[in-house]
Amino acid sequence: MRQMIDFRDYLIEKFSDIDKALSFLEVLLEEHEKDPDGAALYYGFSAAVEAQGGVQKFALKTHSTPQAISDALLSKDEIQIAELLKKQVLTRRGKDKDIAQNRPLPKGWREVKIIDFSPLQRGFDLPAAQIKEGTYPVVYSNGIKNHHSEYKAKAPGVVTGRSGTIGEVTYVTQDYWPHNTSLWVTDFKGNHPKFVFYFLQNLRLDRFYAGSGVPTLNRNDVHKKSILIPTLPEQKAIASLLEKWDKDIEKTEALIEAKEKRFKWLMTRLIAQSCKHWNHYKASELFKNISCKGYPKEELLSVTQDRGVIPRYMLEGRVMSPTNGTDSYKLVEPGNFVISLRSFQGGLEYSKYRGIISPAYTVLLPEKKINDDFYRHFFKTYIFVEKYLALAVIGIRDGKQINLEAFKSIKLPLPSLPEQQRIAQTLNTAQQEIYLLKQLAEQYRTQKRGLMQKLLTGKWRVKPNIKARI
The missing domain is CATH 3.90.220.20 (DNA methylase specificity domains)
Structure with missing residues (x-):
C-alpha cells in the first residue's frame, strides 16, 4: 500500500460522522489484511479519531475504550489498531444482521430477508462478438452499454453489478438482457419494482464485496440480510416521491449537457474561427x-x-x-x-x-x-x-x-486586450452557468440521498393524504 499525503485532512474533511468514517476504515482494514506493512491503516485510524473530536468522543461513538484508542495511537501498533477496528466493524455488522433488536419496527412495516424481497440471479453470457444490433438493452454491471436483437428478462427490471462494478443499480423500463457481469431481480415478490430499485440503491451493496481479485458481489450474503419494508401503498408513495427528485436531476443534467454544447460552440466561434x-x-x-x-x-x-x-x-x-x-x-x-x-x-x-x-x-x-x-x-x-x-x-x-x-x-x-477581455467575459459567464447547474444537480442528489435514508428506513413516514393521491 502506498504512502499518502494529506490523508488525515482528507479523511477529516470527508467523514464528519462516525458511520462514514467506519465504512472507510472497514475498507482500510480489508486492505491491511492483504498488506500488513502498509501505513494507511494507522493514518486512517488517527484521522478518524481527530475527525470525531478526540479520543473520548470517538470512543463513545464506537463502543471502544478511550485507553485502548490512546494506547494504539501512541504505540502506532497497526496490529493493535487492526484488532480495535475489527471489533468496531464486527459490532457494526452485527447491528446490520440483527436489525430487529436495534431498531423499532415502524408501524405497518415487516421484517424479511432480501431473498424474500428481491431475489437476485446471475445474468446471461453474451460475448461482444455475438451481439446483434437490436432494440433490447444489454445491462452490464455498470449499466446499459449495448443493445441486442433478443431479450432474456421482461420489463420492468432491476439490475446490479455482480463482478467488476459493485453497488450500481439500474432500472430498466423495457424487456432486456441482463449480462453475466450483473445480477438481476427475478421476482419482485409483490413489491413495487421502483421501490425495490431505490431500496437496493440505498442498501450499499458494495459492502457485500467478496474476493481479492476482480470485485464480486456475493449474492448469498445479500440474500441472508434482514430488512424492513413497508406496505405496498407506502412503497408506491415513497417511489413516487423519489421519482420527482430523479426527474429534477434529469432535467438539470439535460440543461448542463445543452449548456456544455453551447460553451463548445462559443469556444469555436469566438476563438477558433478568429x-x-x-x-x-x-x-x-x-x-x-x-x-x-x-x-x-x-x-x-x-x-x-x-x-x-x-x-x-x-x-x-x-x-x-x-x-x-x-x-x-x-x-x-x-x-x-x-x-x-x-x-x-x-x-x-x-x-x-x-x-x-x-x-x-x-x-x-x-x-x-x-x-x-x-x-x-x-x-x-x-x-x-x-x-x-x-x-x-x-x-x-x-x-x-x-x-x-x-x-x-x-x-x-x-488579440487586443479589450478583445481578450470581451471573449473571456463571455466564456466565463457561460462556464459559470454550467458550474451553477452542476451545483444544483448535486444539491438535488444530496437531497435525494437524505430522503432515501429517511423514507426507506421508516424514520420518516409518508402522510396518508399523500399516499391517497398516488
Whole structure:
C-alpha cells in the first residue's frame, strides 16, 4: 500500500460522522489484511479519531475504550489498531444482521430477508462478438452499454453489478438482457419494482464485496440480510416521491449537457474561427519559463486536466507523498501557467493558487499584458491542441509530452486586450452557468440521498393524504 499525503485532512474533511468514517476504515482494514506493512491503516485510524473530536468522543461513538484508542495511537501498533477496528466493524455488522433488536419496527412495516424481497440471479453470457444490433438493452454491471436483437428478462427490471462494478443499480423500463457481469431481480415478490430499485440503491451493496481479485458481489450474503419494508401503498408513495427528485436531476443534467454544447460552440466561434485574424507571436515572447525553488513549506499543488492547478487536499482519493522532500519543488504563483505532463489531454493548465509542484513540470509566467482567463480558455480549445501544440508534442499515446524548446518557437495568437477581455467575459459567464447547474444537480442528489435514508428506513413516514393521491 502506498504512502499518502494529506490523508488525515482528507479523511477529516470527508467523514464528519462516525458511520462514514467506519465504512472507510472497514475498507482500510480489508486492505491491511492483504498488506500488513502498509501505513494507511494507522493514518486512517488517527484521522478518524481527530475527525470525531478526540479520543473520548470517538470512543463513545464506537463502543471502544478511550485507553485502548490512546494506547494504539501512541504505540502506532497497526496490529493493535487492526484488532480495535475489527471489533468496531464486527459490532457494526452485527447491528446490520440483527436489525430487529436495534431498531423499532415502524408501524405497518415487516421484517424479511432480501431473498424474500428481491431475489437476485446471475445474468446471461453474451460475448461482444455475438451481439446483434437490436432494440433490447444489454445491462452490464455498470449499466446499459449495448443493445441486442433478443431479450432474456421482461420489463420492468432491476439490475446490479455482480463482478467488476459493485453497488450500481439500474432500472430498466423495457424487456432486456441482463449480462453475466450483473445480477438481476427475478421476482419482485409483490413489491413495487421502483421501490425495490431505490431500496437496493440505498442498501450499499458494495459492502457485500467478496474476493481479492476482480470485485464480486456475493449474492448469498445479500440474500441472508434482514430488512424492513413497508406496505405496498407506502412503497408506491415513497417511489413516487423519489421519482420527482430523479426527474429534477434529469432535467438539470439535460440543461448542463445543452449548456456544455453551447460553451463548445462559443469556444469555436469566438476563438477558433478568429485565430487567423489575430497577430501572432512566438510563445517565448508571450511567456517565459521560470524556476523558483527552495519553498518546501508552501502548499503542495497538483496539476489536473479539468480543474487546472489546485491544492492537493482538493483531490479525491489518495495521492503519492514526495519521498525525497520538496526542497527542489518549483514555486507556482496565481496567474502562472503550468505545462502538464499529460500533454495529449490539453497541455497547459492555469493556477489561481500559490504553492509548489514537482520539478518535472514547466512553469510559465506571462511576459506581455494578457487576460489570464482568455488564455486559460484558449489553451483548452481544439485548435490550440491540434494545430498549435501539435508542433511541439513528441512521443505517442500516453507517452506524449511537450518539447519545451519547440514550444518556445510556436507562434501563438495575441488579440487586443479589450478583445481578450470581451471573449473571456463571455466564456466565463457561460462556464459559470454550467458550474451553477452542476451545483444544483448535486444539491438535488444530496437531497435525494437524505430522503432515501429517511423514507426507506421508516424514520420518516409518508402522510396518508399523500399516499391517497398516488
